Amino acid sequence: MSDLGRILIYLGLLLVAIGIAFILLNRFNIPLGRLPGDLSWRGRGWSVSVPLASSILISIVLSFLLWAISRFRR
Numbered sequence: 001m002s003d004l005g006r007i008l009i010y011l012g013l014l015l016v017a018i019g020i021a022f023i024l025l026n027r028f029n030i031p032l033g034r035l036p037g038d039l040s041w042r043g044r045g046w047s048v049s050v051p052l053a054s055s056i057l058i059s060i061v062l063s064f065l066l067w068a069i070s071r072f073r074r
Helices: 002-027 052-073
Strands: 039-043 046-050
Touching: none
Parallel strands: none
Antiparallel strands: 039 046
8 A cells, every 4th residue: 555655646746746837837928738830720619729739849848858767767
């Protein structure tokens, strides 16, 4: 059971870090979700948003972060 507790603590810390990152992105006016490669269609009573560029940017940042963490753990 102690392993489950540790996993829950790490997941909680991860959620806090993600929340802080979103607050900082909003404070520095980084338009995540409204980048030039993000697609958005609006009609009468409906809208569709495909954050393609934002997803690619987040993927690159997370890949680099995880690579750096694995590099320093060796």
